[in-house]
Amino acid sequence: METTIGRRIRQSCKARKVSQKTLAEKMGWDESQLSRVINDQRKVSAGEIAEIATILDISLDWLITGDDKFWVPSDVAARHDRDPETGEYRQNLDDLDVFRSIGLVYKQAYR
Incomplete structure (x- = not known):
């Protein structure tokens, strides 16, 4: 089964313990909009994808392609x-x- 952005968003919400309602609110969407994205019935713009990745603290590359690490290492910093x-x-x-x-x-x- 092919993994889609919608499925990766669902997986990320579950792993990060962020409810779909919370994600929708942070995106300024109602729950039905997010539901359509998760169920691959609505496409998302590049800006929306970047915002979702930021909110969920996940790799943008993974969210788009499914090929990268799921998470973004949180211990990387110069200072x-x-x-x-x-x-x-x-x-x-x-x-x-x-x-x-x-x-x-x-x-x-x-x-």
């Missing part, structure tokens, strides 16, 4: 911030977004 109270380090989320974008560009360029 780490240290919380002075707890002494723990956490990734800088601004850097993380930049690295995800750069990584996707390189993947597309060197296929």
Whole structure:
């Protein structure tokens, strides 16, 4: 059975424990619009696909092609911030977004 974007969205929602209702709300859609996408009755634009990938924190490449890793590694970052109270380090989320974008560009360029 061929995997479609709709099926990958359904799988991602389930794995990320994001309800379809929540995803629809974050997209500014009603549930029926998302249902049509998931059931392959409605096509999605490139912008909508990118927004879905961002909301679900999944690989844009995987969402489109099904060929890449499902998730985006959340530990990739140039800088780490240290919380002075707890002494723990956490990734800088601004850097993380930049690295995800750069990584996707390189993947597309060197296929």
